[in-house]
Every structure is written in C-alpha cells, then in structure tokens.
Amino acid sequence: MGKKKSGARQGPQLSDKVYEAELFRLQSELVKVQLWARATGARIVVIFEGRDAAGKGGTIKRITQYLSPRVARIAALPTPTERERGEWYYQRYIAHLPAAGEMVLFDRSWYNRAGVERVMGFCTPQEYTRFMRQTPIFEQMLIDDGILLRKYWFSVSDAEQLRRFRSRLHDPARQWKLSPMDLESINRWEDYSRAKDEMLVHTDVPASPWFIVESDVKKNARLNMMAHLLSTIPYTDVPHEKVVLPDRPPPSSGYVRPPRELTTTVPDHVAMLLGDPERNI
Secondary structure, X not given: OOOOOOOOOOOOOOOHHHHHHHXXXXXXXXXXXXXXXXXXXOEEEEEEEEOOOOOHHHHHHHHXXXXXXXXXXXXXXXXXXXXXXXXXXXXXXXXXOOOOOEEEEEEOOHHHHOOHHHHHOOOOHHHHHHHHHHHHHHHHHHHHOOOEEXXXXXXXXXXXXXXXXXXXXXXXXXXXXXXXXXXXXXXXXXXXXXXXXXXXXXXXXXXXXXXXXXXXXXXXXXXXXXXXXXXXXXXXXXXXXXXXXXXXXXXXXXXXXXXXXXXXXOOOHHHHHOOOOOOOO
C-alpha cells in the first residue's frame, strides 16, 4: 500500500439508458429512506472522503436530488475560524449532526485531520496522534447513541485524477473546483497515500468500518455507493395516505387581477434566444 498508482482503473461502461434507469430506482429508494427516517426518528450520518476530484460531490448531488433539504442536509465545512481552532477538534462537526428524522452527508468530515492536515502540516504530531486515538471512541459514542454511521472512501487513480484536473482547468463552470490545495495534492500523491493507509489502520474498525468506492468511472461509483448505502439501512416502506387532488373550485365573483403593468416582471430572456424580442409573456 502507498505506492503510486500507474493508470486509470476503467471498469465496464453502462449505457446511459441503463445508468439513468438504475439511478432513478436508487433515488426512489432513498426517498423511502427519507420517509422511514422521519417516521421512526432515525438519525443517519454518511461520511464522504477521498482524494480531490474522486467524485464525492457528484455522488452527493445524486443522493440528495429528490430529497427534502429539511431532512437530508449536506455539511461541507470551510476552513476553521480562529475561534474554532481553539475548540475541541470534533466540536464544530458535532453541531452538524442530525436530529431525529434527519440525514447528514459530510462532504469531508473530521477526517480532514487524518488527511490534508496531516500531509500539509496544519496540525501538530500530538494533535494527529490524539485524533487517531480518539476517533474510534468518538464514533462509538455516536453509534451507541443510535446514529447510523457510514463511512465511504472514494478511490481514484493518479491518471484519472490528473485527467479530471485538466478538464476543470478549461471549464468555466468547474474552475472553482480547482484550488491550490488540489494542485498540491498532485505533488504529494504518495504522502496522501501513506496518510490514507495509516488512517485505515486506526479507524477501519468493526463498529464503524470504511467502505472503499472505486471511482475511476463516475457513473459506476455513484451506483455502487448508493446501492451499498441502501443495503446497510434497515428501512421499510412507510404507509401514508394517498394524495388526491381536489377539483379546482369555480372562480369566485368579484375578483379582478390587477393589470400586469403594475408589477415588475423579469425580462424575457428566452424571447431573445428565440429571436423574438417583441414576444410578451
């Protein structure tokens, strides 16, 4: 372990039709998980870790696409403030843990200390050692309190990571994803590999194991991760009343809509695209 990987691990390719159908099926099951969590008061924490450009964000986006943001929240914490640096290390993460009936997806988590902080020297050796000792205990406390904790590591090869970095470089919609820290990860590939290996030694324990997601093929990674997550949650169908839309009542007498000219309407941008600037909504 820890050796530099020499190429992208391309798996079999699904057709777009098969991918979209299975993705929607899994998303529909996640909606059932949401209803089950609300009905039972379950608390779910899912941790997404892995190298930069490994596909964590895209997977999180697909998981939450049809879920209520009041139930499924994404925790992507910024760099700690000066005050937060003086707190107990886990303290700012605890503030984002779910209440009854909620699911929280950590787009990176307290494992920052085992990865970027360790490699970049943002923590002391003593802080790092304490983290490795305390984390299994901390996670056991969460589990003992009833939280369903799942931890996923997205594994991407060096060749595929570099390809994704290059594609971001010239994509105006995704350039924001390419930070100086990302570029530094190229030079420190083996350092991050060693940090990951050591993290697994200390924190891949039976009570809260790590699940590795091979992510060189993004679509495969999404489906594999989502299917596995569903298989680990003891959810059931929750009975609910069938919704029946009522007939629209007849117009009441006396109501007259105010003239449109009295309101401010957004400009008709679509009309410009259609080449019809005179069109009115």
